Amino acid sequence: MISFLSTQVTYITTSRMPNHQPPSSPKQKQHHRHRHHHHNNRTPQRQQAIKRPDAVIFPPDPQETGPEVVDRIYRSFGLTDQFPVECLDFVNSLLEKDPCSDTSASNLIDYTKAPFITIDNDNSMDLDQAMWICYTNEIHENGIFPSASKVAESDGSPKYILVSYAVADGAYFVPALSPLFQFALRKGGSSFYLPGKSIPMLPRQLSENVMSLNEGVKRRALIFDMYLNAADGSTAKTNYCWGVIQSRWKGSYREVDEYYHACDVKDIQQHAFTDPTCEFTETLDLLRKVGQMRRQLAAQRDVVDYNRGESSYVTLSGDGKQLIFSKSVRYMTELYNEQISLLCNSEGANILFQMDEEEEASSGTGEDGEENNKDIVHPIFRVQNGPREEQVKVLEAVIMNTLKANGIDDIRWSWNKEKTPIGPYLATLRAHQQQLKQKTGINSEEDRRWTSALCVIERQAMITNVAASFSATPEDGHHSLKMTHYARFSSPMRELVGCFTHKELWEGHTGSFSSVRLTSQSDIALRNKVIRAARRSKAMQKKLSGALFLHMLNVTFYKELKERRLNRRTVYKGILMGMDFSEKRNKSRRCYVRLEDPTIEVKVFGEDLDYHFGCRYGPKGETYGRRGSAVAIAPKPGSLADDAEDDEMPPTFQAGQRVTIRVADYAQFYGQTSRSRWIFIMNLDEEEVPEGEMTKTDYEEAPKRISRTSLLRNSVVDRDLMQDLLMTEEEDASDDVSSVELE
Numbered sequence: 001m002i003s004f005l006s007t008q009v010t011y012i013t014t015s016r017m018p019n020h021q022p023p024s025s026p027k028q029k030q031h032h033r034h035r036h037h038h039h040n041n042r043t044p045q046r047q048q049a050i051k052r053p054d055a056v057i058f059p060p061d062p063q064e065t066g067p068e069v070v071d072r073i074y075r076s077f078g079l080t081d082q083f084p085v086e087c088l089d090f091v092n093s094l095l096e097k098d099p100c101s102d103t104s105a106s107n108l109i110d111y112t113k114a115p116f117i118t119i120d121n122d123n124s125m126d127l128d129q130a131m132w133i134c135y136t137n138e139i140h141e142n143g144i145f146p147s148a149s150k151v152a153e154s155d156g157s158p159k160y161i162l163v164s165y166a167v168a169d170g171a172y173f174v175p176a177l178s179p180l181f182q183f184a185l186r187k188g189g190s191s192f193y194l195p196g197k198s199i200p201m202l203p204r205q206l207s208e209n210v211m212s213l214n215e216g217v218k219r220r221a222l223i224f225d226m227y228l229n230a231a232d233g234s235t236a237k238t239n240y241c242w243g244v245i246q247s248r249w250k251g252s253y254r255e256v257d258e259y260y261h262a263c264d265v266k267d268i269q270q271h272a273f274t275d276p277t278c279e280f281t282e283t284l285d286l287l288r289k290v291g292q293m294r295r296q297l298a299a300q301r302d303v304v305d306y307n308r309g310e311s312s313y314v315t316l317s318g319d320g321k322q323l324i325f326s327k328s329v330r331y332m333t334e335l336y337n338e339q340i341s342l343l344c345n346s347e348g349a350n351i352l353f354q355m356d357e358e359e360e361a362s363s364g365t366g367e368d369g370e371e372n373n374k375d376i377v378h379p380i381f382r383v384q385n386g387p388r389e390e391q392v393k394v395l396e397a398v399i400m401n402t403l404k405a406n407g408i409d410d411i412r413w414s415w416n417k418e419k420t421p422i423g424p425y426l427a428t429l430r431a432h433q434q435q436l437k438q439k440t441g442i443n444s445e446e447d448r449r450w451t452s453a454l455c456v457i458e459r460q461a462m463i464t465n466v467a468a469s470f471s472a473t474p475e476d477g478h479h480s481l482k483m484t485h486y487a488r489f490s491s492p493m494r495e496l497v498g499c500f501t502h503k504e505l506w507e508g509h510t511g512s513f514s515s516v517r518l519t520s521q522s523d524i525a526l527r528n529k530v531i532r533a534a535r536r537s538k539a540m541q542k543k544l545s546g547a548l549f550l551h552m553l554n555v556t557f558y559k560e561l562k563e564r565r566l567n568r569r570t571v572y573k574g575i576l577m578g579m580d581f582s583e584k585r586n587k588s589r590r591c592y593v594r595l596e597d598p599t600i601e602v603k604v605f606g607e608d609l610d611y612h613f614g615c616r617y618g619p620k621g622e623t624y625g626r627r628g629s630a631v632a633i634a635p636k637p638g639s640l641a642d643d644a645e646d647d648e649m650p651p652t653f654q655a656g657q658r659v660t661i662r663v664a665d666y667a668q669f670y671g672q673t674s675r676s677r678w679i680f681i682m683n684l685d686e687e688e689v690p691e692g693e694m695t696k697t698d699y700e701e702a703p704k705r706i707s708r709t710s711l712l713r714n715s716v717v718d719r720d721l722m723q724d725l726l727m728t729e730e731e732d733a734s735d736d737v738s739s740v741e742l743e
Contacts, residue, residue: 066316066323070194073547077540079192079199086179091203095210099172099220100244109143109243111223115279116166117249118213119256119287119337125208126191126200126493130166130221130247131340133286139227142241160236161228161286165344166213166221166245170492170499171506173211173220174202176526177515181499188540189496189533194548195323196316200493207493215250222489222502224344233293238347240505248279253331260288260332291336294343301482304423306462307430312598314552323552325598341490342481345382348501349487352379353474355508375520377508378527380497380534382486384468386479392417394625395464398578398655399457401621401631405654406453422461429454452575452656455594459577460629470497470531472524495537500530549600556598557678560663566681569662572596573685576657581606581619582628589617591633591653591682593661604661604682606633612664612681613650615639620652631655651684658685 064072074080100108116130135158136146146162174181184201191207192199200207213219225239259273273281299305312325355377363374387395396415403410413432415425433450440446465480478486489505492498503514513523560569574595581589589606609617616639619630632654640649653659665679 065321067196067320069323069548069551070197073194073544073551074192074197074199076547077543079188079540079544081197081199081204083203084179084183087183087203090179091205094173095205099169099210100218102172102220107242108220109223109241111143111164111166111221111243112218112246114145114164114245115248115283116164116213116245117251117280117283118215118247119251119253119333122252122254124252125204125212127213127247127250128168128491128493128498129341129344130213130245131283131287132162132164132166132280133283133290134162135230135282135286136160136162136227139237140225142223142225142239143243158230161230161233161290163226163228163290163340163343165224165226165340166243167224167344167490167498167502168211168213168492169220169222169242170502171222171514172242173206174492174496174499175514176500176503176523177517180206181496184496184499185529185533188537189530190537190541191494192537192541192544194544195314196320201496202493211493213245213247215247218244218246221245222505224347224489226343226347228290228293233290233297235343235347238351240348240351240509242506253333253337256284256287256333257331259284287333287336287340291332291339294339295335298339298482299423299427302421302423303480303482304426304461307426307458308462310599312600314548323548323555325552325556325600327599345489346481346483346486348489348505349379349381349474349483349485352377352487352501352504352508353381353485355379355505359508374511376511376513376523377504378472378520378523379504380487380501380527380531381471381474382468382478382488383471383473383475384479384481385466385476387464387466390625391464391466394629395422395460397622397624398460398629398631402453402456402460402655405631406449406656408449408453426458426461429457448658449656452658455575456577456655459592470534472527472531495534496530497534500527553602553678557663557666561666566662566664571660571662573658573660574602576653576655576659577601578655579619579630579633579653580627581617581623581630581633582626583618583623584628589628593659593680593682595661602661602678602680604680605677608664608679609633609650609682610639614641615650617650620654653682653684659683660685 114132116132118127118130120127134146137157137159138146139160140146140162174184180202187201189201191201202211206212211219213221221243223241223243223245225241227236227238228234229236272278273284295305308330311328313328314323315326316322317324356379359374359377396417400410400414403413413429415422420428433447433454436444436447436450468478468480474485477484487501488495488497489501490498492502507514513519518526563569572595574593577592577594579589579591591604591606591609592601593604594601606617613635615635617633618636619628620632620634621630623630632652634652635650659682661680661682663678664681667677667679
């Protein structure tokens with residue numbers, strides 16, 4: 001979830017750091033001599049092994065309000081919600097005429113009698129899609145509605161379910177070569193989102209007003225009438241047209257989920273949606289039915305339904321002043337709505353692909369001897385390659401070794417890609433885990449081991465996938481969705497790709513370009529620009545989200561640095577999700593820890609483990625792939641100090657273990673702010689300490705022994721803390737220094 005910037009470190013070759021102050025008091029001199037003695041007795045391997053930051057600094061105290069932070073992040077990337085005059089003039093020209101009666105671009109079919117609804121987040125204002133779903137026994141032409149909207153499901157008569165999906169008309173409102181299209185292309189080809197404020201791709205007069213499919217008003221839309229077989233939800237036929245709709249209700253995922261819950265507990269007598277006068281009850285009921293059937297079809301195609309578990313997202317506080325972490329809630333309605341959107345995008349892609357194929361087939365010399373080189377349709381597809389063979393082998397190895405490390409029978413439960421696709425395999429593991437919970441109880445030792453191992457395996461399976469991208473050809477389709485053709489039609493107000501695919505569908509439908517200035521060559525060049533802009537926009541949103549998370553880490557962890565005594569800092573519990581420990585040059589060694597609260601993933605770097613435990617950590621066993629994925633790490637032989645005691649041996653860490661972390665420091669490497677990051681001390685959770693190695697009492701004492709070793713290592717924070725301790729001793733000779741030593 002969190003993507004830290006890569007960092008670099010330097011080797012310790014002397015006992016001093018830059019800006020090191022010579023000792024002044026007798027006790028400091030005694031400590032200084034002892035420190036030098038310790039360093040001089042290190043083995044050469046140890047002197048070359050331990051890495052550390054160039055400098056340790058305190059981050060700026062984040063006092064900005066939430067909206068100020070969001071504005072600052074947007075400004076830092078040159079993003080603004082302002083539009084040039086020519087764009088606003090173009091919008092005003094659209095507003096001067098009624099889009100719903102303008103047939104210059106296409107003939108519009110009246111769908112206003114159909115009870116469309118929109119379902120989105122509670123605070124959404126830019127409504128791209130609306131839907132109307134009903135039973136029917138016939139496949140109708142566009143605009144000819146079933147004579148009886150409600151067909152009793154119990155009589156077994158309905159053959160089809162009509163899913164009519166209306167999408168805001170991107171081709172009409174954002175025509176190619178218009179000032180609005182060209183500015184969106186330069187701006188990044190997408191809307192950008194942070195909590196409390198978005199940077200819209202289009203002026204809000206369009207995206208939140210005349211183009212948005214708002215409740216109770218007529219709106220122009222591209223409409224897909226998708227007829228599904230009532231028995232299993234498979235596609236029977238899809239028609240498309242341009243028309244006018246009038247949404248009956250602006251709903252939210254939360255409200256629809258509440259309705260479904262009321263239906264499940266038989267508490268719907270007083271629910272407004274069950275009123276006989278409610279026009280869209282059938283749509284809500286069939287949305288769940290269609291969503292479930294389409295999810296089942298996806299499972300049959302071996303589409304992986306990842307269990308992402310609980311996670312935290314950033315939002316504004318209730319008063320709108322501060323940014324906070326909040327637990328994410330995934331509504332089932334979102335999953336059902338997602339299936340309708342996927343259906344529309346795949347059907348639209350199939351239509352574009354067929355148009356393109358027919359164009360190519362008809363090119364050449366006709367019967368009359370005339371050349372026919374019609375080249376109008378230039379689709380954009382969303383594609384995703386499957387993982388490389390090397391990545392699949394890494395996944396297999398990590399799964400097997402994670403099971404072993406967590407005491408689970410790897411012979412029985414390991415994944416064999418030749419026999420079982422990854423989707424059904426993960427479903428089998430989840431089913432067994434649920435059975436264990438019922439049998440042994442939640443939080444039993446066996447349940448904890450299975451829960452931790454499954455978290456690691458799910459994460460590894462997700463990161464094995466290759467990122468999707470946009471392409472002029474369908475290539476090998478979309479691997480994760482298991483679709484031959486997939487495009488983006490459903491978000492024309494948020495993605496310029498959507499406006500372009502709308503344009504291509506209209507041009508393929510009419511057999512002519514939408515502008516006299518367009519030619520085959522210029523349209524292909526425009527498509528390439530749109531694809532590049534789409535790729536840039538994905539990267540930009542990732543940077544925005546990354547900057548926001550870095551700020552949230554500062555907000556969360558900065559208060560810890562104000563507590564100078566490490567043993568009083570907050571202990572964050574989590575699961576060690578994975579490790580990359582490549583021994584190749586310039587490759588950072590890192591561990592990935594998913595915290596329990598907030599539910600985010602942070603990185604603990606190998607050099608920080610080296611520094612705090614006084615050794616060199618390396619992989620225990622094999623590593624896999626280019627990143628050196630490891631399942632366990634341990635101190636490398638010979639990297640410990642010669643005088644290290646047995647009871648001070650640093651711990652071995654393995655994927656799936658419950659661990660704790662504390663904030664140790666904040667480091668800026670080589671004086672570059674962009675390379676700053678948090679430094680954490682990671683240790684085993686008490687319940688994870690191997691039996692026989694340490695008793696509970698021993699484990700509680702171990703951090704103090706480790707801290708005494710740590711104080712010999714000339715950290716800026718350690719040195720300042722040592723001075724505080726010495727001053728405390730001078731003020732009160734009876735004060736027990738050990739009670740405030742670092743953990």
